[in-house]
Amino acid sequence: MRAVGRLFLPRVHELALGESRIFAHEGGTKPFVSVVVVRSRAGLAAYWNVCQHIPVPLDSGCGALPPGDDLVCLTHGARFRADDGYCIAGPCSGTRLQRLAMVQDEAGWWAEIEPGD
Numbered sequence: 001m002r003a004v005g006r007l008f009l010p011r012v013h014e015l016a017l018g019e020s021r022i023f024a025h026e027g028g029t030k031p032f033v034s035v036v037v038v039r040s041r042a043g044l045a046a047y048w049n050v051c052q053h054i055p056v057p058l059d060s061g062c063g064a065l066p067p068g069d070d071l072v073c074l075t076h077g078a079r080f081r082a083d084d085g086y087c088i089a090g091p092c093s094g095t096r097l098q099r100l101a102m103v104q105d106e107a108g109w110w111a112e113i114e115p116g117d
Contacts, residue, residue: 040082
């Protein structure tokens, strides 16, 4: 089993329903250089900020996604359910965003990142 690193996700507990936030992963290699965290009806979820159609950031590098029930790729218009990352519309329908495990400790929330990601 490979060791797991962690990416700190400050203040994600403050996200409102349908709101997301982008976090840079400084040690990542393209396209795995940022993580999107979203609050859906199912709770908080973290995904690599990478569209499944072409490996570009969902936010096109602008640092934010529009609020709503779905995560929308600003480049291709693909729509991913925030609950589970499943693509419901667009050129990559039927695929899923790569989800990251989230853990909470006394410092706050973290996304678990495998080395090399």
